[in-house]
Amino acid sequence: MPSLLITNAVVVNEGRRFEADVLVTDGRIAAVGGDLQSRPADRVIDAAGRLLLPGMIDDQVHFREPGVTYKADIASESRAAVAGGITSFMEMPNCKPPTLDAEQLAAKYARAAEVSRANYAFYLGASNDNIDAIRALPVGDACGVKVFMGASTGNMLVDDPKVLEAIFQDCPVIIATHCEDTPMILAKEADYRQRYGEDVPMDAHPLIRSEAACLKSSTLAVDLARRHDARLHVLHLTTARELALFTPGPIAGKRITVEACVHHLYFDQRDYAEKGALIKCNPAIKRPEDREALLGAVAEDRIDVIATDHAPHTLEEKAGKYFQAPAGLPLVQDALPSLFGHVQAGKLTLEQVVHKTSHAPAACFNVQERGYIREGYWADLVLVDPSKPVTRSREQVLYKCGWSAFEGRELPATIAATIVSGEVAFEDGQVNDGVRGQRLAFGPTR
Template sequence: MHDAWLITNAELVNEGRRFHADLRVRGGRIETIAPSLAARPGERVYDAAGLWLLPGMIDDQVHFREPGLTHKADIAHESRACVAGGITSYMEMPNTRPPATNREALEAKYARAAEVSAANYAFYLGATNDNLDDIRALDPKAAPGIKVFMGASTGNMLVDDPDTLDGIFREAPTPIITHCEDTPMIAANEAAARARWGDAIPPEQHPLIRSREACLKSTRLAIELARRHGTRLHVLHISTADELVLFEPGPVAGKRITAETCVHFLHFCDADYARLGHRIKCNPAIKTAADREAITRALAEGRIDVLATDHAPHLASEKAEPYVRAPSGLPLVQYALQCALERVFDGVLTLERVVEAVTHAPATLFQVAERGYLREGYAADLTLVDPRRPHPVSAAEVLSKCGWSPFEGFTFRSSIAATFVNGRLAWDGRRVSDEVRGQRLAFAR
């Protein structure tokens, strides 16, 4: 049973506009948006005076580790962290155990999410060197896209055969999304570092090992393949200023080649390795302050289209290992939207642009059906942000199964006051509802 809600006195942020209005939710959908609405009998009223009302964030890149790696994360925990952070929908990566590289493994993940996910969900099909038949057979409505690891990954998911790559880009029935780093260059850099430091490579060497040159070479290859075949390509987690010239500024609609960056690339830089060490070790690596500033400018002008997380939890004990054993990845979903809004408070991004990058653009790019906008008739996936209530981060409040955050000790200048998923109050500012379940994302293809 969906709840009937009337949200009053909010400042709505949608499709490049900010305006005060009331919004009625009924049957899981946005029924009416108008300057002033009267409450109906049986309708619950949420007075949102002083709050921003945004369409719920759609995170196009998360790793929830289920199946096979559930000691560090799982769909239930990570989806609850999502709604606490204002994320109402996520698209999850295929490098689980077993990997989601065929229809059966893909549908098993959907079945599990239907049981436990607090947010809406979709799952990518993974490409390998030998599953081109599975890629050809993919129903375009069954997955947001096909994930190609053109850089380092585990097992068979590193696609490095040129003929296979050509076939995937030629025949993919959905958008291709890519992780772009050149593995041979990285391997050579790491071998040189190990020759000097052994296993105990200093964390600040990470962006030199997983170098900007490795990112640039691989991204150029992906774009070359996409242009050759007319492929719809989305390049994930841009981390360098060098790659930005490869993409065009402007609205996402109509682009065949798009780019995404992640919140940690807007927040951290290589100076933070001294304080946080392997806690901010991720692939591709966090690089310089100059890269951070260039990426932020590119996001502002629409050269980078989407802002996401690449949420990738590991246990604190795993992160404490020496460099060569410490895994890459950060838990991010619970604080991603607040992290993005820091750039609004800094004056370098507008609130309207952040909403475009975290919600409208992924909805448009992946053709998500009837979500991602504050529109009458659309799913009532809503986030209320309090821009006047600071939020100091502590480990005790972390909902991700790993139990830690790279933002511990940092105070965000905003708080997530409430999150609605399909019209139901999933986060009330203090706790996640155990009763709310997300829905499988549909794609209008």
């Protein structure tokens, strides 16, 4: 593998910001120092004072492969991910067929090895009838077990109390939960259908997928985790009321951690008027007060990780009325640049953004030798130009679905280059389609 020297960078890593050069050999960080320009390298990139960050580790994406590849696939979405500064992703199991056993997991790893531009890992899904597969899961074969404790597609809603108890008691790896209470949601859907027929307004979505439905389900998950001393990671928190379930402080030693997603930190209920179904997602984007509370919880280390929940659908699907338009939006290309807006607004520091997108997911999932700019670690790096804002246009979009909810919005930073396991995967607006990511390695989390 060619060696690479990045000079004149402002490195942001582990709570510090400092000028340095970074030498990469054999895919790993060989040296970080004040003056490495005399060291030989096959290629030199002059950072010219731009920011050098550890690449984002996205712990929640839906790349739709296998079975729903007309709207996304591992190749297309990993291309968009590296263009957005994401060097590693963990992909969800609700595809077709769902990833409910070791055979399906192995097939996804084999496919990613062929086509993924970023580093990769996959969740095993939980269902009401695959507890034996969960119990038999070796550490490292999946990044975690995903439990839909709210409405999902196919056979993946886990609503049997005995099965939930067994998962939280016996799962050998981290349990990642989607928390919404299905009966409460179905009752609200029936109420709104009675009032509006099929013409339910999109801004009713956070009232149907309500705060109460989220709180009931997340309370159950936390209670199960505490009773069984399970390692729980609650995904995509959306409400201020749920925050009391989680403890502020460093991630080290926490048995229960929680994630916020970039769209819940960026959009709020007022944006349905402009974006409509394009920002319909589950759990729903909620009130401005919830958005502000989530940002505050990120800053105080009550929320541990920032991710995307990238979930693309076609524009034709999104054009349907409320009950027909699917939930989810594409995010990986826009996520990291959008977070710079919170830095610009004084809501978060740059060091906090780096921690929540790189260091914390590495710590949360015990990802081996990634997530930090450290000598000996894999060189997963992103070069960011905060002096070069970009207004997202449809022509720039790399998602297979062909659109972004950020179109027409100015993002306050540009991704100049992304380096995946020591190779330049994206640079100056172009994806290097010859780069292949590596399978992520994990240590124990139970």
